[in-house]
Amino acid sequence: MRIGLLTGGGDCPGLNAAIRAVVKRGLGEYGHSIIGFRNGWKGVAEGDVMPLTRHDIRGVLDTGGTLLGTARYHPHSADGGLDAVRATLEAERIEALICIGGDGTLHAASKVAEETGTKIVAIPKTIDNDVAGTDRSIGFDTAVHIATEAIDRIHTTAESHNRVMVIELMGRSAGWIAVQAGIAGGAEVVLTPEEPFDIDRVTRYLKHRHRAHASFSIVVVAEGAVPAQGSSMEWETKYGKFGEIVSGAISERVAEEIAARTGFDTRVTVLGHVQRGGTPLPSDRILGSRFGVAAVDALQQGRTSVMTALRGEEVVLVPLEEVAGKAKPVPEELIRVANALA
Amino acid sequence: MRIGLLTGGGDCPGLNAAIRAVVKRGLGEYGHSIIGFRNGWKGVAEGDVMPLTRHDIRGVLDTGGTLLGTARYHPHSADGGLDAVRATLEAERIEALICIGGDGTLHAASKVAEETGTKIVAIPKTIDNDVAGTDRSIGFDTAVHIATEAIDRIHTTAESHNRVMVIELMGRSAGWIAVQAGIAGGAEVVLTPEEPFDIDRVTRYLKHRHRAHASFSIVVVAEGAVPAQGSSMEWETKYGKFGEIVSGAISERVAEEIAARTGFDTRVTVLGHVQRGGTPLPSDRILGSRFGVAAVDALQQGRTSVMTALRGEEVVLVPLEEVAGKAKPVPEELIRVANALA
Amino acid sequence: MRIGLLTGGGDCPGLNAAIRAVVKRGLGEYGHSIIGFRNGWKGVAEGDVMPLTRHDIRGVLDTGGTLLGTARYHPHSADGGLDAVRATLEAERIEALICIGGDGTLHAASKVAEETGTKIVAIPKTIDNDVAGTDRSIGFDTAVHIATEAIDRIHTTAESHNRVMVIELMGRSAGWIAVQAGIAGGAEVVLTPEEPFDIDRVTRYLKHRHRAHASFSIVVVAEGAVPAQGSSMEWETKYGKFGEIVSGAISERVAEEIAARTGFDTRVTVLGHVQRGGTPLPSDRILGSRFGVAAVDALQQGRTSVMTALRGEEVVLVPLEEVAGKAKPVPEELIRVANALA
Amino acid sequence: MRIGLLTGGGDCPGLNAAIRAVVKRGLGEYGHSIIGFRNGWKGVAEGDVMPLTRHDIRGVLDTGGTLLGTARYHPHSADGGLDAVRATLEAERIEALICIGGDGTLHAASKVAEETGTKIVAIPKTIDNDVAGTDRSIGFDTAVHIATEAIDRIHTTAESHNRVMVIELMGRSAGWIAVQAGIAGGAEVVLTPEEPFDIDRVTRYLKHRHRAHASFSIVVVAEGAVPAQGSSMEWETKYGKFGEIVSGAISERVAEEIAARTGFDTRVTVLGHVQRGGTPLPSDRILGSRFGVAAVDALQQGRTSVMTALRGEEVVLVPLEEVAGKAKPVPEELIRVANALA
Incomplete structure (x- = not known):
């Protein structure tokens, strides 16, 4: 079998x-050919191929990133994208495709399967851990480790x-890294997209803590954290309409509010x-290894x-249609533990 | 409530x-008193208590070992052990006991619950990951990390x-660390207690590999690995009856056999x-934190x-009786992945 | 002897x-008393003492920060600062003072020695490595390690x-961390305070590199890096007068210029x-240990x-007067190596 | 210029x-050709060459070991070794040789320079740090880090x-790793080749410590540590003549003696x-980088x-003749610090 392989979306360890x-x-095991595509779906559209041999994968097990390169490109939203993909798959006589990626890549995979009839097996990766249907995605554990460190x-x-x-961690739609690194690092406050926060409650808690026994605090903020509607730090009234998430924006503002209200x-x-x-x-090396073996076995x-x-x-x-587009919020129990130990 | 707390068996991170x-x-949350016992069940038998306050747990989240100390002591097999335990629990007016430990500690917990009627909640820890009933025990992930490094x-x-x-890793009854670190570290051979090995097959594989393309190999050996019955490296005939597992014994012998047969x-x-x-x-910090909160909540x-x-x-x-004494071998899929990627 | 001990300026590992x-x-060795002052010179001025026993230093060898706390406070520039310091030293009957700190603390130490006649031994610490007279200061090696990672x-x-x-590292007056982490991390460009940079040259080099063989580059910027006078990225004309160093300012601007000129x-x-x-x-643990022993021996x-x-x-x-206020720029050989290996 | 390059002796990071x-x-910089030899002097004798290009060194900066391979082979003690070396150098038209190695490699370099007239620049590496003439050799700092961890x-x-x-660390002729890791790790006892030890004094100290306040101790032993003449643990009388250093031998015996005398x-x-x-x-990356640049510049x-x-x-x-064969014991000050902080 000629199997295509790509990595899409943001890179991550594993x-x-x-x-x-x-x-x-x-x-x-099976004597297949593995045809890598460079830079995710973009490489499929452009016919940028890299046949993979045992030589290419020597010494890569403990390295970060992706040797295939990656890009944020969606064939179904690019002009002529799906046609270009179909053309490459035919030209390269690809019988099946293994796609390693997050939500965007999985969505593209569904579209490509639908439009071209290509057999597809997906492998979930995302440091944000927000792919539904699996306990964990490749890259998440390492991201939590780096954040905790x-x-x-x-x-x-x-x-x-x-x-x-105040430390801002990744997590636009879900606070997985923030909550896990917050628990592991012993943070006093953890703000996530799942639970809009009230800055007054936060500062009251910090003041109480510093009065009682401590002289310092750690506040972990997921980049997608948002103030609660109607709270005194509502974006619309204080900072204007808050649209796209900008790195650093929320943590800077949270810090200003804390400083202004506490003097700390x-x-x-x-x-x-x-x-x-x-x-x-x-x-993450083990999860990547297991998923890689399982994906080939599935095609077989x-x-x-x-x-x-997992x-x-x-x-x-799990069927792609059951997971694509689904959210995977942090379970309540984890948030409860984070709060209980603050 | 006055809750007793102990850590038993070998120490581990988390x-x-x-x-x-x-x-x-x-x-x-509940205003309970937490009474620590030093050095596991030994401290309970000896009445060696250490009431725990918020001050005692400051700065311990990221530290290894156990601040309570630990020991390998089983009240039910020590002379007068259970009576001494009962006496301490009464003297200290302990209403419930949270026991953090591996197989031995869980077994002791069952016995103590049975004999004294004490309410008990157990928390599983073991770097060997061989406690049944839970996906993972405290300490395992960190041990795999150290071994992989x-x-x-x-x-x-x-x-x-x-x-x-040849690198010998822990694992007397199960090869969890060996298999996971073997996959993560890209070992060529992984020997575990689950699958008695044939040294001839191992050396044939190494010779083949070195002839084909490589000039080095990594052989991971769990300390409880054993040669297969009837294989040319049978313990009984070559080294005498093999009784207790001695650190270093199996790896030294495996290395001798490899050197003798390959000249490498x-x-x-x-x-x-x-x-x-x-x-x-x-x-492991997160698992420890979640289990700790869950244990108190369970008593509540x-x-x-x-x-x-987990x-x-x-x-x-899960009921203690369902897990105590049960084995938890490495699943076949993991061993298949280890072999597939060798 | 009653010896006072303080840590001043920014904290660091060691x-x-x-x-x-x-x-x-x-x-x-000598049976002295060691009287710690909390939060640097501020604690001396305020009489905030913490007599140190063997118990206080248990388990601290491998921990970051300072158990004494620290602050940026200079008695000679604070109102009544030197008088307050003198009063505390008399009240506590301090016969000698060991001051651990960077440039500011050393300067303050000279002033206090001059004004009060207190015997003083200083120990240099600074992640920036810009204290003259010593090959290395406490904290520098660890900072380089974190930056390289x-x-x-x-x-x-x-x-x-x-x-x-583009990655911005600490270093306001000297580029030690940037140069060493740049060499260790294999950065393509390293911008330091020692050598004002020409953004045109930087972008020409990046374009050349990306044309030739690479598709990515790492640009390390010390926070005190400055564009050369008369170059096309002069602050005064493009961004207005550039006064105090603000975290992130220089790297944001360097990145904007690179993006604008290269399209990368x-x-x-x-x-x-x-x-x-x-x-x-x-x-850093060893340097701290050696300096600590040497400081006490010096007083003896x-x-x-x-x-x-070192x-x-x-x-x-070395005499305090020979080092206080002196600069310690990165030697030319190190900068040459950084450039040679880019 | 055609420059030969080899790494000899034990491998190390950097x-x-x-x-x-x-x-x-x-x-x-100079347009030279760099001709690598595989596996140290052995590769020179056997003509096992590997011309090195920019491609070969991509991504190696942060990797351990040596991409050239290494071996313990001395041309002057092997039969016909020097002649074989001369023949290869002539056949490959090598004008100069850069040799990266420890004591053995430096000694061989002197011999080869003498016998063949080849221009030679040596670069010192050894985790043991026992090459004279330089403050530090490549590999030492990383070894200390691993040992401390x-x-x-x-x-x-x-x-x-x-x-x-009891933990045994490398160091046959000098105790550099043991002393530095002992200080950094807070060991209670450090035994080195420099100072033959008296096991009675060691056990007296441990007993005193455990009586006074502690319940555990760390004893660091360099593999080349030896008991003092006439002490109660003299090798000749207790264990037979002690010849070659065998990994694990000294630490096992020290542990047995401690257990027997203290019961711990x-x-x-x-x-x-x-x-x-x-x-x-x-x-170590920086030292390797600086030495590499300096070696080429020296030839130029x-x-x-x-x-x-350094x-x-x-x-x-420094002239090779000034350093070859010279010892580099741990300075007394470092040993004093190790003892002072035990």
Whole structure:
């Protein structure tokens, strides 16, 4: 079989483990050919191919990023995109496609499967952990680790200087990184998209805490956190209509409000791109490896339009249509733990 | 409520996160008293108590080990052990007990519950991940991380020197660390207690690999790995009856056999105690925190003789009797992935 | 002897190692009393003391920050500051003072020694490494490590997305962190305060590199980097008078210029406070330990108004007056290596 | 110029940074050809060459080991070794040779220079830090880091279990790693080749410590540590003549003696090969980079039979004859600090 392989959307640690597993399993067990596409769907549209051999995947297991490159490109919204994709798949005689990506890539995969009839197996990756249908996506655990390490570091400097440190973490539609890194780093406050916050409650809590026993606090803010409707820090009235999420915007404003209301020395760190990079944790290498093997095995068994998923200790296959476009908010129990331990 | 708290068995990273969560939840939400016992069941038998306050748990979230100390002591097998435990529980007016431990501690917890009627909630911890009923126990992820890091390090030196490196990891009854670190570290061979190995097959594979393209190999050995019955490296005939597992024994012998049969320069590393220590990964801090909160909440709801457990994304309670003494071997799928990617 | 001890200026990793060494050496070898002052010179002025025992320094060797707290306060510029300091030193019967700090603290130490006649030994710390007279100050190596780790992480994401990544590191008056992390992280461009840059040259180089063989680049910018006089990116004409250094300002502008002139997808990361925090590297723990022991020994030998310093493999004492207020720019050889390997 | 390049002796982190620097500087600045030899002097004798291009050094800066491979082979002691080396150098028209290695490699370099007249510049590397003439050799800092991390991890498990943990670190002729990691890790006892130890004094100290306040201890042992003549643990009388250093031998015996004399629960960890491997610390990447550039520059300036060396903040060149065969023991001050802080 000639199997196409691509990585789409933002990069993250563990993608190379998945690529390696697809190649090793495909070549070694079944004698398939694995045809990589560079830069996600863009490379499919442009016919930018890179046949993958065992040589290409040597030494990549513990590396971040994706050796195939990636891009944010959606064939169904680009002009002539789907036609270009179809043309490449035909020219390269691709019989099946393994797509590693997040929500956008999965959506594109559904569209391409529908329009071209290509057999597709998807592998979920996203540091935001917001792909439905799977307990965890590739990249999430490493992102939480990097974020927690940053909170650990900021902790010691916050304590030494008696400061409130606001740290902004990734998470536009869901606060997975913020909540998990907040619990792991022992943050005093965690603000997420799931629960619009009331800045007055936050500052009251900080004042209470500093009066009682502490001289510093850590406030973790997901970049998609929003103030509650009707609260005193409503965007519309104080900062104008708040549209697209801009890196750093919410944390800067939260810090200003805290400083203004408490008088505490308050500083901001926006962690940014480092959350995407570097050596993957073992759990992301393992998840990538398991998903890669499972995706090739699924094609071998004739399964198509499915996504590999982790459910408890098992790797299973779920229909793409059940997961595409679904939200995956942080469960209430986790938010409760974060609050209980603040 | 006066709640007793102990950590038993071998120490591991994430215990302090669980202790902290029990104290914060117990004191903060419900106004309970948390009475720590030093050094596991031994401290209960000896009445070695340490009432825990918020002050005691400051700064412990990211630390390894257990601030309560631990010991391998089983009240039901020690002379007068259960009586001593009962006496302490009465003297300290303990109404309920939260026990953090592995198989041995859970077994002791069942016995104590049975004999004394004490309400007990258990929290599973073990770097070996062999407690049944839960996807994961506290300490496992960090141990896999440390082991993988060691394999990564040994990888570069193996490659530079064209050597076969044998690395022994923990795991007496189950090969969880070996399989997961083996996948994550890209080991060529992984030997586990679950699958008795044939040294001839191992060396044939290594010779084939070195002839084909490589000049080095990594062989991961769980300390409880055993040669297959009737294979040419049977313990009984070559090394005498193999009784208790001794650290380093199996890896030294595997290395000798490989060197003798292949002529490759072969070296051994026994990772040992470092697998138990140091800063816990976020996932172990989070698991400890969730289990700690869930244990206190369980008591509050009148649940008893249960163990907190991770099932997929949820924390649930399972009856102690369903898990005590049960094995938890590595699932076949994981072993298949390890082999597929070797 | 009653020895006062304080940490001043910004916190950094390795301070606790120095505090621990002063306490262990002072108490253990000579039977001195060590009186800690909280929050730097501010604590001296306010009489905020914390007598230090062996108990206080348990478990602090591998922790970041300073257990004494710190603040940016200069007694000689605060109203009545020097009088308040004198009063506290008399009230506490302090016979000698060990001051751990950067340029500001050393300057204050000279003033206090002059005005009050107190015996003073200083220990240099600064992540910026800009204290003259010593090869290295406490905290620098760890800061370089954190910065390099961030560059490593950004490297993989830059490569996956074909981006120019601009990363801003600390260093207002000297580019030590930028140059060392730039070399260690393999940055393509390193901009420092020592060498005003020409944005046209930078962008020409990036365009050349991307035409030739690469699709991504890393640009490291010290926060104190400045455009060259007369260059096309002069602050005065393009952005108005450039006064105080503001975190993020220079890197945002450099990124805008690069994007505008090259059309490359360009992103910014401002590393910020994480550079100050977390577990110190061994070399900072060792330097702190050596300086702490040396400072106590110096007082024992009657040396005063000196600073402990690393010179090659030796720890020596240098007169405070020889180092206070002196600059310590990055040597030309290091900048040459950074450029040679870009 | 055609410049040969080899790495000899044991591998260590930072070698690839040096190789990369030699290639980048040689090709980029001067238009030289860089001819790599595989597996150290063995590859020179066997004519095993690998011309190095910019492509070969992509992505190696942060990797451990050596991309050239290495071996312990000395041309002057192998039969016909020097003749084979001369033949290869002539066949490959090598005009100069850059040798990266430890004591053995430097010695071989002197011999080859003498016998063949080849221009040679040496670059010192050794995790043991026992090359004279330079403050530091490539690989040492990373080894200390790995060893310290292991001590940190063992610390938490020692404390949790009230144990004496004996940890054996590398260092046959000098105790650099043991002393530095011992200081950084807060070890209670550090045994080195420099100072033959008296086991009675060690156990008396441990008993005193455990009586006074502690319930655990860390004992760091360099693999080349030896008991003092005439002490109660003399090798000759207790264990037979002690010849070659065997990994694990000394630590096992020290642990047995401690357990026998104190009754404390005592465990051994032999850290082994992990000390050589993995991602180099920034300081080793920087040192490798500086030495690589300096070696090429030295040849350009006609300097020969010299070694690059770090002296304080400078990189200098020292005559090979001044350093070959010289010992570099740990300075007394460092040992004093280790003892003072125990």
